[in-house]
Amino acid sequence: MAASVFDKFVNGRGFWPAAPAFLYLIVFFIMPMAVLLAFGFVPIERGTVQNSNFTLEYLFDVLTDDLFWRVWWRSFYVGVLSTFFCFLFAYPLAYAHTLVGRRLQAAILILTVAPLLTSALVRTYAWLVILGGRRGVINAVLMDLGLVSRPLRMLYSDFAVIVGMVQIHLPFMILPLITVLSSRDRKLEQASLGLGASRVRTFFKVVLPMSMPGIVAGTTIVFALSYTNFIIPQLLGGGGYTTVAVQVYEFIVVILDWNKGAILALLLLVSCFLFVLLVTLAGNRMMRWTEAKAR
Amino acid sequence: MPIEVTDINKHFGKLHVLRNCSLSIRDGETITLLGASGCGKTTLLRCIAGFETPSSGRVVLGGEDVTRLPPNQRGVGFVFQNYALFPHMTVAENLAYGLRVRRADRTTRKAKVEEALNLVSLTDFAERYPQSLSGGQQQRVAIARALVLRPKVLLLDEAFNALDAKLRVTMQIELRKIVKQVGITTICVTHDQTEALTISDRIAVMSKGQIDQFATPTQIYDEPTTAYVADFIGAANVLPAQFAAKLPALGAMGSRDDRMIVIRPENLTVRPTNGSEPLAGTIAFARITGPSVEYEIDAADRKLRALVGRANHTMLDIGTAVALDVDKAEACVPVSGIVEGPA
Numbered sequence: 271m272a273a274s275v276f277d278k279f280v281n282g283r284g285f286w287p288a289a290p291a292f293l294y295l296i297v298f299f300i301m302p303m304a305v306l307l308a309f310g311f312v313p314i315e316r317g318t319v320q321n322s323n324f325t326l327e328y329l330f331d332v333l334t335d336d337l338f339w340r341v342w343w344r345s346f347y348v349g350v351l352s353t354f355f356c357f358l359f360a361y362p363l364a365y366a367h368t369l370v371g372r373r374l375q376a377a378i379l380i381l382t383v384a385p386l387l388t389s390a391l392v393r394t395y396a397w398l399v400i401l402g403g404r405r406g407v408i409n410a411v412l413m414d415l416g417l418v419s420r421p422l423r424m425l426y427s428d429f430a431v432i433v434g435m436v437q438i439h440l441p442f443m444i445l446p447l448i449t450v451l452s453s454r455d456r457k458l459e460q461a462s463l464g465l466g467a468s469r470v471r472t473f474f475k476v477v478l479p480m481s482m483p484g485i486v487a488g489t490t491i492v493f494a495l496s497y498t499n500f501i502i503p504q505l506l507g508g509g510g511y512t513t514v515a516v517q518v519y520e521f522i523v524v525i526l527d528w529n530k531g532a533i534l535a536l537l538l539l540v541s542c543f544l545f546v547l548l549v550t551l552a553g554n555r556m557m558r559w560t561e562a563k564a565r
Numbered sequence: 566m567p568i569e570v571t572d573i574n575k576h577f578g579k580l581h582v583l584r585n586c587s588l589s590i591r592d593g594e595t596i597t598l599l600g601a602s603g604c605g606k607t608t609l610l611r612c613i614a615g616f617e618t619p620s621s622g623r624v625v626l627g628g629e630d631v632t633r634l635p636p637n638q639r640g641v642g643f644v645f646q647n648y649a650l651f652p653h654m655t656v657a658e659n660l661a662y663g664l665r666v667r668r669a670d671r672t673t674r675k676a677k678v679e680e681a682l683n684l685v686s687l688t689d690f691a692e693r694y695p696q697s698l699s700g701g702q703q704q705r706v707a708i709a710r711a712l713v714l715r716p717k718v719l720l721l722d723e724a725f726n727a728l729d730a731k732l733r734v735t736m737q738i739e740l741r742k743i744v745k746q747v748g749i750t751t752i753c754v755t756h757d758q759t760e761a762l763t764i765s766d767r768i769a770v771m772s773k774g775q776i777d778q779f780a781t782p783t784q785i786y787d788e789p790t791t792a793y794v795a796d797f798i799g800a801a802n803v804l805p806a807q808f809a810a811k812l813p814a815l816g817a818m819g820s821r822d823d824r825m826i827v828i829r830p831e832n833l834t835v836r837p838t839n840g841s842e843p844l845a846g847t848i849a850f851a852r853i854t855g856p857s858v859e860y861e862i863d864a865a866d867r868k869l870r871a872l873v874g875r876a877n878h879t880m881l882d883i884g885t886a887v888a889l890d891v892d893k894a895e896a897c898v899p900v901s902g903i904v905e906g907p908a
Contacts, residue, residue: 460616461649463637465663465714475662479653559653562694 303559310532317526328529332537338514341540345513348428349497349545352435354491356443357485359436364484365477368454382444390438394505395428399432401425401506426508434502439495443488450484451477486553490546497542514538566627566717566750567592568613573622575774582608583619584774590767595744595751597761597778599797606754607722609771613752614720615639627717642711642749646723648703650695656682656706657691663714681713684743695902701732708740712747719744721753725760737763758798762786770794786829791902795827802828802869809897811844811889824899832896833871835860835887842888848881864889873885 285292309326313320332338358518367378385393401424409421424430454477462472500515506511512520514534523532575583582605590596598606611617613624615636624632631639643802651659660678669677682688685705695703704724711719721740725733735846741764744751755761761768762782769779770793777791789795790851793805801889809826846864853859858880881887891897 439821455649457645457647457649458651460645461645461651462662463635464614464616464641464643465710466637466640466666467662468637471666476651482653533854557653559694559696562696 277478279283287363307536308532310536313526317528328533332533333460338534341454341512342514342537343515344511345497345515345538346541348431348435348503348513349493351428351432352439352496353434353443353493354488355432356440357489360440360443360447360488364444364451367448368452377449382441382448385437386441387438391501394434397430397437397506398425401430401433403523411471425506426511428507429512430506431503434506435496436498438502439492442491442495446484446487446491447481448484450481450487454480482553482557483560486550490549493549494542494546497545498538566625568624568718568752569623569752570609570613571623571901572623573609573612573619573624575605575612575617576620580846581649582774583612586622586771586774586776588769588776588779590750590752591748593748594766595741595753595764595770596767597753597765598769598771599755599758599761601797602756604771605774606756606771610720610752610754611832613718614641614643616643630651640716640718642714642716642719644704644707644711644719644721644724645707646726648724648727650694650703650706650710652694652696655692655694656687657708659695659715660718663710667714673849677713678760681709684712684746685709685739700727700729701736704728704736705739708743712743712749715747717750719749719751721751723754725755733760734763740764762798768798770797772797782809788898789827789900792825792827792900793902795898795900800830800870800872802830802833803900804828804867804869806899808865808867809827811872813843825902826892827898827900828896830859830870830872831857831874832891832893833869833873834890834892835862835871835873835881836890837881837885838888839886843891846889848883848885848887851883853880860887863887 309319311324311326312322312323351383355549363378363382366376370378403409403425404413404421405425406421406425408424409418412418413421458476458480459472462476467475498515500513503511503513503516504519507516515538518531518534518538521527521534525531568588570586570588570590573583575580583879586605586609587594598609600606608617615631615634615638619632622632623630626639626641636643651662653696654662657678660681661674664674664677667877678691679688682691685708686792687702687705687709690698690702690706695706698706704727707724708721719790725736728736737760753760765782766783767779768785770777770785770790772793778785778789778794780788785794785798789798790803795801796803804826806824806826809828835848844864846862846869848860849863849868850861851858853875854872857874857892859874860873860881862869871889874878
């Protein structure tokens, strides 16, 4: 697979249609990215490169800082938990989508895609209203019903951040799962039942493993989005709630320490890439069957 | 295990796809449900397997009424049209799947999988994925996967369809040997008459959701009970009784108007004449099929087919006036019903 893509690229036949996008990415993504990352290794003060002496000092500073690791750990578990809950909610929904009639299918699809038509920022603010203090929707209802006497503290916590992440990123898990589940061969489930397996066993031994491509796609997308999102932690996590992505934003835009910001951005990018790679490799191990040559 | 199917009816909404289907199948027998597409044969098979529940009627396997049981509690082996092998499991894992469900331990599994692979001569392919096998190999895996559980009944849904003509015949003979070897009651569904004649002890010919005739291949061919059966199996001249009565050998038979008479092309005799015979016609088309000559004859607004052995026969030219007769009166079989559409 990789070899054939490379061949096409080198031979140039597959390249030309991709050229405009490629050029665009080089100029507006790869080059600024390279510049930003380079900022992590040369001294910069007040937004100006002082000299071009390469130094690992900033990288070393960050990696030996306990605070960085604590912040990184928070980014990581927020990413993992958001992905996990997205999967937990998305899979049954995507599975149900393949069992119900056409009307319900359309309804599920519309409800899944509709939030994407509104700004994620607006939706995040909406969570502020829902989860907020005394006058937040949930607390107001609970207190009116007399179920609680003091407002519950939900906002500005891991809980709020993960709730926001899951809601914002759910469609990116649901869509690949629907794709892979609705194209599955139902005869295989009948075959499993015919061989004596229960419905539960059939689900775990046949349906689930065969939806692996969709699981890997959804998981990597949602993790990458959650791990690097800096708006949701800022708004729903509150002032003291920092993740690596939030720190990148603060160092570059607020504190104007570009050296540290660039190093953090680099670490965020590399670790995200590593995680995605890991999931993909693990997925590929479970999907070795997809490589078997079809006749 | 004997199978009793009694008065099965099946409705899909307004469609009445099975009408009072009854079959009584003996232990160890191989039968075929034969019919054109849409005749309900697959639905009947799926009712027996448990993938469909009949609207009324009963399915009894070996004395036990299983009509309401789900497929996983019937102990029936099923081979799907496109085999439905699990693509994420190797051949050995596919075979072991049902054994795992039954909590067979590792050594038992290994031994049984080995044995089943041996039965279908696929021992070297245990670790391959199904997608990397040829159609014939995949089919054998599907059969082995069903047989490894030692079911008392084996059901095959158009299992030979995806194979090319040559391999199909080989696999049919192979299957017949295997099922006779393990002595398993087998029901096949097909629309291919040759396949039905090759693998069956008895054939149930179906049309429009009904079983027209359930008999041995010889009976089905020699003594069809309906015009549809006669026409579906082999070539047949289906003629109104009044018309057939003109054949000299037939005598007084066929005086009843409402019946149809079936005459196989090979039972029709053809000889040149001046035209004074009771049933004469002209040769519209002639061709050599190898051992015999096939004629298409226009006689009294009807087209008849005749197949004449070449041993004592010189091929006649197109346009020759011929007299028609049958070699023996038994060759004319009265049947009910009429043939629809072009024969």
